[in-house]
Amino acid sequence: MEETKKKIMLSGIQPSGDLHLGNYLGAVKNWGARAEEFDCYYFMADLHTLTVRQDPKLLRRRSLEQLAQYIACGIDPEKNVLFLQSHVHEHAELGWILNCYTMFGELSRMTQFKDKCAKNADNINGGLFTYPSLMAADILLYQTDYVPVGEDQRQHCELTRNIAVRFNNIYGETFKVPEAYVPKAGARVMSLGNPSSKMSKSDPNGCVFLMEKPEDIARKFKRAITDSDTESCVRFDMENKPGVSNLMNIYSAVTGKSFEEIEKEFDGCGYGVFKPAVGDAVIEALRPIREEATRLLNDKEYLRSVYTEGAQKASVIARKTLRKVYKKVGLVEKPF
Numbered sequence: 001m002e003e004t005k006k007k008i009m010l011s012g013i014q015p016s017g018d019l020h021l022g023n024y025l026g027a028v029k030n031w032g033a034r035a036e037e038f039d040c041y042y043f044m045a046d047l048h049t050l051t052v053r054q055d056p057k058l059l060r061r062r063s064l065e066q067l068a069q070y071i072a073c074g075i076d077p078e079k080n081v082l083f084l085q086s087h088v089h090e091h092a093e094l095g096w097i098l099n100c101y102t103m104f105g106e107l108s109r110m111t112q113f114k115d116k117c118a119k120n121a122d123n124i125n126g127g128l129f130t131y132p133s134l135m136a137a138d139i140l141l142y143q144t145d146y147v148p149v150g151e152d153q154r155q156h157c158e159l160t161r162n163i164a165v166r167f168n169n170i171y172g173e174t175f176k177v178p179e180a181y182v183p184k185a186g187a188r189v190m191s192l193g194n195p196s197s198k199m200s201k202s203d204p205n206g207c208v209f210l211m212e213k214p215e216d217i218a219r220k221f222k223r224a225i226t227d228s229d230t231e232s233c234v235r236f237d238m239e240n241k242p243g244v245s246n247l248m249n250i251y252s253a254v255t256g257k258s259f260e261e262i263e264k265e266f267d268g269c270g271y272g273v274f275k276p277a278v279g280d281a282v283i284e285a286l287r288p289i290r291e292e293a294t295r296l297l298n299d300k301e302y303l304r305s306v307y308t309e310g311a312q313k314a315s316v317i318a319r320k321t322l323r324k325v326y327k328k329v330g331l332v333e334k335p336f
C-alpha cells in the first residue's frame with residue numbers, strides 16, 4: 001500500500017466461533033468497500049480469544065478459516081492489511097503499558113466483562129478483566145481514526161479514547177483519538193428463532209453461518225419465527241411485526257431492494273412464500289463466499305503469504321508507535 005494521507009480504519013473479530021450472517025451484514029460485508037477511501041487494517045483477534053478457554057487445534061483452524069472468509073467476503077489483501085494479532089508482538093507490548101494507564105474502576109464498569117464473568121464463573125481470569133486495554137492497544141498502535149464495530153463495542157471504544165487522552169495529557173501528543181464507526185440500525189440482524197435478540201453464534205438455531213450448507217440455511221429460514229398477528233402480510237413494522245421485519249431487513253441487505261419494493265414483490269403472498277424466498281436469496285448471496293472460502297482454505301500457501309505480508313506491513317506502523325511510547329514513558333532505547 002503506498003503512503004497516502006488517507007484516514008485509518010481498523011477492526012478485528014475474535015476467531016472464537018464461525019462467522020455468521022450478522023457478522024457479515026453488520027460488519028465484514030461493508031469493510032471490503034472501504035479500501036478506496038481509507039487505509040484499512042483487519043485482523044483476527046486471536047490473543048483476545050484466550051480470555052476464555054479454547055481448544056488449541058480448533059482455534060488455529062478457525063483463525064485461518066476467518067482469514068479465508070474475510071477475503072471471500074471481498075476484503076482484498078492487495079488493498080487491505082490482513083493479519084493475525086498474535087503475529088504483531090507490539091499489540092501485547094503496548095497492551096501491558098496501557099494496563100498501567102487504565103483504572104481498575106474503569107475496567108470494572110465494562111459490561112462485556114460483567115457478562116463474561118456471569119458466563120464463565122469458573123474462569124474469571126486477569127485477561128478477561130484487562131481485555132479492553134489490549135483492545136485499546138490494537139487500535140492506538142495504528143493511529144486509527146475509525147473503528148467499525150457493533151453497538152456492543154462502543155463502550156470499549158470510549159474507554160480507548162479515554163486512555164488515549166489520558167496518555168496524551170501526561171506525555172504530549174502520542175496517540176490519535178479514535179472514533180467508533182457504528183453502522184445504522186438496519187445493520188442489526190436478529191435471531192431467526194427469537195427476533196428480540198440479536199443473531200449470535202451462541203444461539204446456533206437462530207443463527208445462519210457463512211459456511212453452512214444451503215439445505216440447512218433453507219430449513220432455518222422456513223422455520224424462522226414470524227409474527228402471530230392476524231394479517232399474514234409482508235409489511236415492515238419493527239414494533240408489531242419484528243419477525244417479518246427482520247426477514248425484510250435481511251432480504252433487503254442481500255438483494256439491495258428497498259422495503260417498498262419488497263412489500264410490492266410479495267403483495268398478496270403469505271409468510272409461506274416469503275420465508276423460503278428470503279432463504280433462497282441468502283443462499284445465493286452466500287454461495288460464492290462459501291465456494292471462494294473453501295477454495296482459499298485448500299490453498300494454505302496463499303493464506304500464509306497473505307498473513308505474512310499483512311503482519312510485515314502492520315509491524316512497520318506498530319513498531320513506530322511503540323518506539324515513541326517507550327521513549328515517552330522513560331524506557332531506554334533498544335540498541336538493536
Ligand code: ATP
Pocket residue numbers: 013014020022023024025026027148149150151153187188189190198199200201202203
Ligand atoms: P457473541 O456470540 O459473543 O455475541 P457475536 O457473534 O455477536 O459474538 P462478535 O464477535 O461479538 O460476534 O462480533 C463481531 C462483529 O460482528 C461486531 O463488531 C459486530 O459489528 C458484528 N455483529 C455481530 N453480531 C451482529 C448482528 N446480529 N447484527 C449485526 N452485526 C453484528
Ligand code: LTN
Pocket residue numbers: 010011012013014045048134135138139147148149153156
Ligand atoms: N472486542 C471485539 C474484538 C476486537 C476489536 C479490537 C474490534 C478486539 N480488538 C480492536 C475493533 C478494534 C469483539 O469482541 N467484537
